[in-house]
Amino acid sequence: MKDPVMIFERRFRRIEKAVSLVHKGAILLSRSNLTADAVMELRKERIFPFCTGLVLFSIATSIFFIPLPVYFAKIINLETGIIFGLFLLNSLGCLFGYVFTLRNHHNLNSIKSVKKATLVRSLLMLSAFLIGSLPFFGAITLSIFALASIGLAYAFYTICVLSISMDIIPKGKVGLFSALIGIGSAIGCFIGPVIAENFGFQNIFLISSFFCFLSFLAFRQFA
Numbered sequence: 001m002k003d004p005v006m007i008f009e010r011r012f013r014r015i016e017k018a019v020s021l022v023h024k025g026a027i028l029l030s031r032s033n034l035t036a037d038a039v040m041e042l043r044k045e046r047i048f049p050f051c052t053g054l055v056l057f058s059i060a061t062s063i064f065f066i067p068l069p070v071y072f073a074k075i076i077n078l079e080t081g082i083i084f085g086l087f088l089l090n091s092l093g094c095l096f097g098y099v100f101t102l103r104n105h106h107n108l109n110s111i112k113s114v115k116k117a118t119l120v121r122s123l124l125m126l127s128a129f130l131i132g133s134l135p136f137f138g139a140i141t142l143s144i145f146a147l148a149s150i151g152l153a154y155a156f157y158t159i160c161v162l163s164i165s166m167d168i169i170p171k172g173k174v175g176l177f178s179a180l181i182g183i184g185s186a187i188g189c190f191i192g193p194v195i196a197e198n199f200g201f202q203n204i205f206l207i208s209s210f211f212c213f214l215s216f217l218a219f220r221q222f223a
Contacts, residue, residue, distance in 0.1 A: 046222060047168050053218035054161065054177070055184040057118060060211035061154075062188020064125055067196040067204055075132055075201055076139055086147050093148040097155025110160040111223045117157040118219060122212035124150050129205040 072078045072086065101108065124146050131139045131146075165177045188211075196204055 049218045049222035050164065050168060051176075051180050053114075053118070053215045053222060054180045055187075056211050056215035056218060057157070058181045058184025059188040059191075060122075060125065060208045060215060062185045063192040063195065063204060063211065064128075064150075064208035066189050066192040067201060070196070071132075071201040071204070072143070076136075076143075078140075082140070086143050089144055090147040090151040093151025094155045095151075097152040098159065101156055101159045108160070110163045111219070113156050113160045114164065115216060115219050117153045117160070118212055118216040121150055121153045121157070122209045122216060124153065125205055125212055126209035129202055129209075132202060 069083055069087075072083045073080070078086075127142065128146050131142050134142060162177070169176055192204060192208075195207055
């Protein structure tokens with residue numbers, strides 16, 4: 001599989017990463033109290049935890065979103081128009097996140113942003129557990145906040161993992177990124193409705209939050 005047109009961008013990213021590594025090494029060597037922990041800052045990033053994090057995050061996303069319209073319709077008794085509006089807010093959150101990230105990408109650390117986005121998304125998915133126990137307007141308010149914020153976090157996550165993948169996935173194997181996301185989505189699409197039907201909709205939020213937290217741990221292991 002050949003790289004797309006952005007092959008030059010990939011090479012620029014590798015040059016940028018090499019310069020960054022040399023700069024970091026120079027800073028560490030300039031310290032008078034160089035420790036083992038400081039030396040570990042130069043450790044090589046491992047691709048397996050990164051790939052695991054991608055799959056787990058995709059599983060969590062599919063588990064959460066696939067049964068969600070049915071949950072809103074049957075459990076919260078929302079009308080179709082309101083459900084559409086909630087998902088529109090999620091998309092608007094994604095759009096705002098993309099614009100904000102692209103405008104401020106020079107000030108963002110991709111690895112730290114991925115870890116923060118996955119942790120925040122895990123907490124937001126867990127907060128959705130409370131929707132069914134709140135009064136109608138409380139459930140609507142929490143749904144608006146959770147879905148818009150989840151969309152915002154997803155935008156940060158997507159841009160940052162794409163940037164990281166250009167650094168660590170070998171040239172000629174760019175399809176691995178999409179394949180891993182597709183595998184996770186397929187697994188989540190299958191087990192999400194199964195969980196909802198056999199264990200109740202509330203457990204969807206707990207399990208999706210758990211998978212998202214596992215994704216956070218995988219990205220922490222990566223770097």
